[in-house]
Amino acid sequence: xxxxxxxxxxxxxxxxxxxxxxxxxxxxxxxxxxxxxxxxxxxxxxxxxxxxxxxxxxxxxxxxxxxxxxxxxxxxxxxxxxxxxxxxxxxxxxxxxxxxxxxxxxxxxxxxxxxxxxxxxxxxxxxxxxxxxxxxxxxxxxxxxxxxxxxxxxxxxxxxxxxxxxxxxxxxxxxxxxxxxxxxxxxx
Amino acid sequence: xxxxxxxxxxxxxxxxxxxxxxxxxxxxxxxxxxxxxxxxxxxxxxxxxxxxxxxxxxxxxxxxxxxxxxxxxxxxxxxxxxxxxxxxxxxxxxxxxxxxxxxxxxxxxxxxxxxxxxxxxxxxxxxxxxxxxxxxxxxxxxxxxxxxxxxxxxxxxxxxxxxxxxxxxxxxxxxxxxxxxxxxxxxx
Numbered sequence: 001x002x003x004x005x006x007x008x009x010x011x012x013x014x015x016x017x018x019x020x021x022x023x024x025x026x027x028x029x030x031x032x033x034x035x036x037x038x039x040x041x042x043x044x045x046x047x048x049x050x051x052x053x054x055x056x057x058x059x060x061x062x063x064x065x066x067x068x069x070x071x072x073x074x075x076x077x078x079x080x081x082x083x084x085x086x087x088x089x090x091x092x093x094x095x096x097x098x099x100x101x102x103x104x105x106x107x108x109x110x111x112x113x114x115x116x117x118x119x120x121x122x123x124x125x126x127x128x129x130x131x132x133x134x135x136x137x138x139x140x141x142x143x144x145x146x147x148x149x150x151x152x153x154x155x156x157x158x159x160x161x162x163x164x165x166x167x168x169x170x171x172x173x174x175x176x177x178x179x180x181x182x183x184x185x186x187x188x
Numbered sequence: 189x190x191x192x193x194x195x196x197x198x199x200x201x202x203x204x205x206x207x208x209x210x211x212x213x214x215x216x217x218x219x220x221x222x223x224x225x226x227x228x229x230x231x232x233x234x235x236x237x238x239x240x241x242x243x244x245x246x247x248x249x250x251x252x253x254x255x256x257x258x259x260x261x262x263x264x265x266x267x268x269x270x271x272x273x274x275x276x277x278x279x280x281x282x283x284x285x286x287x288x289x290x291x292x293x294x295x296x297x298x299x300x301x302x303x304x305x306x307x308x309x310x311x312x313x314x315x316x317x318x319x320x321x322x323x324x325x326x327x328x329x330x331x332x333x334x335x336x337x338x339x340x341x342x343x344x345x346x347x348x349x350x351x352x353x354x355x356x357x358x359x360x361x362x363x364x365x366x367x368x369x370x371x372x373x374x375x376x
Contacts, residue, residue, distance in 0.1 A: 042302045044262065047235040067255055074232065078266055083307025085273040114230045119271025 024090045024127050028077065031170035035081075041175060043079025043086060073107045075122070081175060084182060085120035087111070092127040098151035099126055101144070109144060112137040121182065125174060126161065128154055133161035134177040212278045212315050216265065219358035223269075229363060231267025231274060261295045263310070269363060272370060273308035275299070280315040286339035287314055289332070297332065300325040309370065313362060314349065316342055321349035322365040 028045075035041040054066035075089040089108070093099050104124075115122040115137065122137030135152075139160040143152055162177045216233075223229040242254035263277040277296070281287050292312075303310040303325065310325030323340075327348040331340055350365045 036302075039302075039305070042299070042306055042308075061256070063254065063256060065253060065255075066251065067253075068249070068251060080273045080275075080303060080306045080308045083273070085268045085271070085308075087268075111230070114224075114227075115268060117227070118230055118268045120230075120268045120273075 024092050024125065024132075027170070027172045028090055028125065028174075031172050031174060032077075032079070034170040035175065041079055041081035041086075043077060043081070045077055046074065073105075074111050075108060081178060082183065084178070085115070086123075086178070087115045087120055088123045088125060090125045090127075095151070096129050096154070098153045099128055099157060100151040102150065104140075109141070113141055116141070121178060125164070125172075126157055128157060132164045132166075132172060133157050134164055134174055135161040136181075212280050212313065212320075215358070215360045216278055216313065216362075219360050219362060220265075220267070222358040223363065229267055229269035229274075231265060231269070233265055234262065261293075262299050263296060269366060270371065272366070273303070274311075274366070275303045275308055276311045276313060278313045278315075283339070284317050284342070286341045287316055287345060288339040290338065292328075297329070301329055304329070309366060313352070313360075314345060316345060320352045320354075320360060321345050322352055322362055323349040324369075 025045075032041075032043045032045070035043055053068060056063050056065045075087050077086070077088050077090070079086045089104075091099065091103055093103075112122040124135045124137070124140060126133045126135050135157055140152075143149075143156065143160075162181075164172050164174050164177060167173055213233075220229075220231045220233070223231055241256060244251050244253045263275050265274070265276050265278070267274045277292075279287065279291055281291075300310040312323045312325070312328060314321045314323050323345060328340075331337075331344065331348075350369075352360050352362050352365060355361050
């Protein structure tokens with residue numbers, strides 16, 4: 001059982017819920033399951049790309065016995081909300097002053113640019129200082145183009161991103177931000 | 189080098205291009221690469237879902253040494269075209285009179301229903317009798333709901349689907365159908 005107020009309080013005192021075994025990926029999956037079960041959106045995590053080099057049939061069912069992790073060329077999550085294509089990634093940093101860009105590969109940035117160009121919504125969910133931000137892909141592209149810095153300062157994220165307040169069921173209701181940004185009305 | 193006329197001729201005489209090592213998946217990937225390179229759309233194949241049970245670090249780089257193939261709960265391809273969310277699967281049958289529905293799992297049908305409900309475009313690319321059809325998800329749902337049959341007759345596919353004529357670069361330009369169905373103007 002989760003108590004949102006408690007989580008909020010803890011996050012303020014810098015004890016992240018991640019320490020309690022509730023990491024960002026878990027909470028996103030929980031939110032996506034909530035959206036699916038309640039017929040709000042269809043959003044899912046893309047499988048990890050694995051280059052299968054050897055398959056065994058020894059146990060009746062095919063089984064991968066040799067596989068290489070391939071580098072991702074897209075983002076982790078893809079989905080559909082009210083006719084809009086969503087594509088995003090979740091990133092967490094323990095750094096308290098900035099978010100290092102080294103975690104985002106150049107082909108992922110190219111992917112974000114393409115998604116925006118073709119009318120989709122691309123964004124990052126950034127966990128920093130015990131807070132969670134919706135950071136628009138457009139702002140990321142702008143920052144990289146204009147700033148030429150290796151990390152995004154916390155204050156920049158605070159200013160250009162949108163804080164996701166922890167709530168109850170789902171704990172991180174990130175579609176609320178998309179609703180406000182793209183559909184201009186509150187869902188509840 | 190591909191000669192579309194030759195391929196068309198051959199397909200008519202029931203010698204599928206699949207026999208020449210150009211299977212449907214290859215041609216879809218080729219089309220998707222063309223769309224990406226020419227900045228027309230962003231469409232990609234989802235990685236095969238593999239449940240990783242054991243990873244070895246013996247060779248320096250992490251390597252999967254035990255992995256199970258999970259059943260797909262979505263379709264094979266996902267993408268974005270002119271702001272529209274696309275989700276589709278490619279199916280081929282050697283059966284000349286009908287397309288057996290046993291190849292589509294019930295959770296994939298549920299997925300198609302959800303995509304349509306939330307404003308996305310879901311469809312199948314069906315290769316049958318040496319011809320390729322764009323078969324709308326709506327027609328598939330209708331057929332399953334109304335007909336209660338175990339396979340879709342070839343004539344039904346011909347009547348309710350849209351034949352994709354083989355062309356040159358890409359060989360199967362399936363976005364042409366989407367353009368006609370959803371944007372009501374010819375792209376070329």
